[in-house]
Amino acid sequence: MNIAFDQLEKGQSIGERTVPVSRADLVKYAGASGDFNPIHWNQDFAQNVGLPNVIAHGMFTMGAAVGLVTEWAGDAGAVVDYQTRFTKPVVVPNRFDGEVEPSTALSVRGAIGLVDPDARTVRVDLTVTAPDLAQEGADPAEAKALKVLVKAQVVVKF
């Protein structure tokens, strides 16, 4: 562990990170997880079932967001509980300019929501957003940030 448990207080920030996401990342996650639902890699399929475009696996977003917490804690095995609701999809448009490039990014921020001195656990509350790219051609730098995970809570054991 990187951190002195006794100095942690509710409300403290644990930092933030930006996670760029490309179509290639979704294919990689599909292979690693075994979730090959075509809505995560085939635009025609996704649009045929009423989605604006290819969307990220909710579990990709959940898995990528928790990295902020494990790096802060310095022990990936210390996460004893992690939960979230999936509210909005993360739209991942095609972006190809000689190679497949990130077309969107997750913004992840974390703050301490609860300290339990008896259990020696800390609950980190994550705020995870992505730009609203539902409109074709939307600019990620201009698009409104949508909360894609809600009640994302990570309990770390010290």
Place this chain on the structure above:
Amino acid sequence: MAISEEVVGRTYPAAPAYQVSREKIREFASAVKATDGVHFDVEAAQAAGYDDLVAPPTFAIIVSQRADAALIQDPSAGIDFSRVVHTEQRFTHHRPIVAGDELLAAVTVDQVRPLGSGAMITSRVEITTLGGDQVATTTSSLLVRGEDQ
């Protein structure tokens, strides 16, 4: 087809044991952009006090989704997977998953809540060692959209 509420309380037989390999941990950690050495380097994992490479916190989804297949493929449950939206997920780790683990996972249906012409299904997967020791509990809520949703 409507979702059957008769599946509530049902526990399906465990999927065949899942062998946690170092390479799968490395592949999954890379796919979720985790950088901690304990996912990639056996010496780093052992220096941190683990027997072998440590799985990232959401790795258990691989094991629990294999168990979920028993529910999703059960014709009597009536779930059309092409209409499923994942709405909630929770992992409770009783201990970290490490390379070399052999894991059993069985799914239980906790709740079916009708929602318009569709339904919200909450299910729980208990992940254990071959000897029955608890490793992780995962809980998922799936929204199965009705024909007009």
